[in-house]
Amino acid sequence: MLVVPVHIIDLHASVWARARSARVHVDSTMIYRVGPTTGSPFFDLRQRIDRCWIDGVPVDPSAVAHEPVGGFADGVRVVRRRHSADSVHHLRVVYRLDKPMSDLSGAYPPRVSWTGPRLHWSFGMADLYAGRYLEMWFPSNLPFDQFRFTLNLHITGTPVHHTAITNGRAIVRAVNHWSIRFPSWFTTLSPLLEVHAADTVEVAAATVRLPISRRPVIVTAAKPVSRPEVLTAGIERISAVLAEQERRFGTFIGDAFTCFFHGAAGGMEYAHATTTSIAALPHEVIHSWFARGVMPATAADGWWDEAFTRYLELGEGPEPLDFRSDPIELCSRQPFQRTTSPLSYVAGSRVFRGIAALIGPGRLIEVMGEFFNVYRGATATTATLEAFLVRTTGEGALVDVFHRFVYGFDGAAPPSHRLSASSPALPPHPVVQVHSGNALWGNGAHPPGQFG
Secondary structure, eight states: OOEEOEEEEEEEEEEEEETTTTEEEEEEEEEEEEOSSOBEEEEBOOSOEEEEEETTEEEOGGGGOEEEETTEEEEEEEOSSOBOTTOEEEEEEEEEOOSOSSOOOSSSOOEEEEETTEEEEEOOOOSSSTTOSGGGTSOBOOTTOOOEEEEEEEEESOSSOEEEEESSEEEEEETTEEEEEEOTTOOTTOOOEEEEEGGGEEEEEEEEEOTTTOOEEEEEEEEETTSOOOHHHHHHHHHHHHHHHHHHHOOOSSSEEEEEEOOSSSEEEETTEEEEOTTTHHHHHHTTTBTTTBEESSGGGTHHHHHHHHHHHHTOOOOOOOTTSOOOBSOOOOTTOOSOOGGGTHHHHHHHHHHHHHHOHHHHHHHHHHHHHHHTTSEEOHHHHHHHHHHHHOOTHHHHHHHHHTBOOSSOOOGGGOOOTTSOOOOSSOOOEEEETTEEEEOSSSOTTTOO
16 A cells, blocks of 8 residues: 555534533544545544545545554554545545544643533644644644645533634634634644633733834733733733844744643644743744744654754854764654654754854854745745755855754765755755655655645
């Protein structure tokens, strides 16, 4: 069975949360186009499917069961039908929404639960635990893909008003009924949703004008009513970090920023949004440029956004790298890896301090700003970042840095692998084809076949 990637053209889900039965049910349809190779498509969903249709034909849910791929046991779902290259198909699944079949570790895990007539639903995404993006709740792709997503949410059988906190465009259809649209540049890492009974959360908002774009941005902050955070102070802090980063790197993506103070340790970034503690707030806001402004193409590429954000957050000076020290692997180049390397924060930020020692800290900020503005709203691999840094700075020693301290190879990079300022210009969105196991994967700035 040849497992092949797809591009999700459209994802639509209708969710009914029924207080009387304390259950949540989903009817979701994914329209997808197969990449440039004929084979069996893969996607992911970490819920137990009750009913399934492929192109309108009912099939047993086992036709889209999980398969271990690329050496990773948790794997992905594989459609057990052979689809022709570049063909378009519909997958409809119906299921009861329940605790995701994912690694639920961490301080703020995903949750869907009832307390009497009150629903609490937190998307609860995480980088360090497998299967913790949109696939927890809905059919989704791996991070290379960008697709639009529409969520219709109905909460019935309860007199309690609920609040939906999200980074999508939410249209209130009626009490406890929303239509939420997430834009086509979002990936599986991007959407945020927190649903709470309205009397259990406090919400505040203010409009700020950022220094470079001069556009008004609505900053919304929310928290459980039991938490001590002062939302007006939180909004002021968010606004200050947004302004600082826009001056450094370029125009903020979006016209709003949404923050939910959950009270747990740490935080998690979403596209122009976060769930966070007060302590982690600056780190998560910076991610609006690196992680959810320009986005990692695979989980193996997730190291660079955490590393550079930590470098900025700590504000430590340049420090030359010691090539006598042991190699470190931050990027495995394994397309089916489902977690960001935990070494990203310390060893990764150390890499950027080493790069700052090579080209100068000011020049590093300039070049990363250029990188953001070229790839804003798109995905990028580690190889894309490496090539961009070498091409833009002309510093060939950066190849050795990535070779030893990112890819984890011993010794210097072979001369034939070196890039320099005189090398042929690379296209703005290079696509690297990687053969891993039985899958052909495009881990460039767009899915295989240059889908937009």
